[in-house]
Amino acid sequence: MEYMILYILLGAVIGVMSGMFGIGGGLFLTPILLLTGVPPVEAITTSLFYTMGTSISGMAGHLRAKNTNVRNSIIIGIIGVAGTQVAQPLVLLSEKRGYDDTIIPLLYIVLLLYFAYSMLNKGKKSQAGADPSGRNRSIWSLVLIGFTGGFVSSALGVGGGFIIVPLLISIYGESAKRAVGTSIVGVLMIVTAGFIGYAFNVHFDLKLAIVLLAGGLIGAQGGVKVTNYFTSNEIKFMLGLLYLFTTVSVALKLFNQSIAGLGIITLFTLYVFIRILIRMFSKTKIRENE
Numbered sequence: 001m002e003y004m005i006l007y008i009l010l011g012a013v014i015g016v017m018s019g020m021f022g023i024g025g026g027l028f029l030t031p032i033l034l035l036t037g038v039p040p041v042e043a044i045t046t047s048l049f050y051t052m053g054t055s056i057s058g059m060a061g062h063l064r065a066k067n068t069n070v071r072n073s074i075i076i077g078i079i080g081v082a083g084t085q086v087a088q089p090l091v092l093l094s095e096k097r098g099y100d101d102t103i104i105p106l107l108y109i110v111l112l113l114y115f116a117y118s119m120l121n122k123g124k125k126s127q128a129g130a131d132p133s134g135r136n137r138s139i140w141s142l143v144l145i146g147f148t149g150g151f152v153s154s155a156l157g158v159g160g161g162f163i164i165v166p167l168l169i170s171i172y173g174e175s176a177k178r179a180v181g182t183s184i185v186g187v188l189m190i191v192t193a194g195f196i197g198y199a200f201n202v203h204f205d206l207k208l209a210i211v212l213l214a215g216g217l218i219g220a221q222g223g224v225k226v227t228n229y230f231t232s233n234e235i236k237f238m239l240g241l242l243y244l245f246t247t248v249s250v251a252l253k254l255f256n257q258s259i260a261g262l263g264i265i266t267l268f269t270l271y272v273f274i275r276i277l278i279r280m281f282s283k284t285k286i287r288e289n290e
Contacts, residue, residue, distance in 0.1 A: 004211050011050065011215025013269060018216065019058040019223020021165065021180060021239050025216055026051045026191070031250050032265065034105070035258045041091065045204040048195035053213040054220040055188035061224030067181025075139065076146035076182070077189030080160055083150025084194040091155055092201060105250050107155065112247040115166045119240030141171050146186060154194040161187045162243070169236065176232035229279035238272060
């Protein structure tokens with residue numbers, strides 16, 4: 001019973017992050033599973049299952065909030081599915097050769113550092129008055145974003161949103177809230193294809209995945225609603241911090257400091273929830289023309 005309550009709460013907390021940042025939840029869940037000793041490919045499969053559910057919940061909320069460009073989401077999703085099919089054989093091959101314990105965390109670190117810098121740096125430029133309008137609003141930029149998101153999603157067991165959201169902001173010129181809402185629809189298509197591919201080849205704990213998802217479905221709706229209390233620049237800044245904290249936690253895991261890694265993720269989560277509570281109790285909703 002305690003086991004179930006703990007994982008339902010974990011799923012709910014990650015669900016809030018998923019709905020708020022459009023990341024599907026895998027960006028949090030996969031490192032946490034790795035830090036608790038779950039084998040990398042099993043962690044990827046469990047995370048993809050969880051992300052399917054939270055993406056459906058988050059998608060419904062963002063569609064109601066009119067944060068989604070459905071055309072762009074479908075393009076990103078279709079191309080992203082192709083990206084998952086390219087990545088899966090490479091991941092399964094690395095597992096057979098025993099490279100997955102090193103390659104997957106290292107790939108995480110490189111990508112997370114890049115996007116932490118991208119979000120924090122661009123957030124400062126935007127606050128300084130830079131023009132946020134997109135200069136590359138072509139279908140080819142969406143193809144690039146979708147394929148990259150799909151490949152990384154399948155390789156790392158994340159929804160792809162943690163790649164798609166910053167790329168929609170930096171390459172396509174989308175606002176943070178619009179990028180989150182557009183990303184989460186494409187993410188659903190990507191993770192569904194990724195999970196199906198792994199489910200037939202990898203054993204994973206289905207009971208654990210279902211318990212996590214039960215909490216995640218509740219949390220994702222709350223995450224969508226709290227975006228009304230923050231500006232796009234604030235969401236972008238917190239997203240950059242998210243990438244930075246997760247980088248540190250995964251790096252600590254490589255040096256066999258799993259408990260410290262979990263502590264880093266917990267610290268960031270507390271920071272976000274404190275900010276949410278402050279805004280909600282002040283009852284100040286943000287209205288932006290996005």
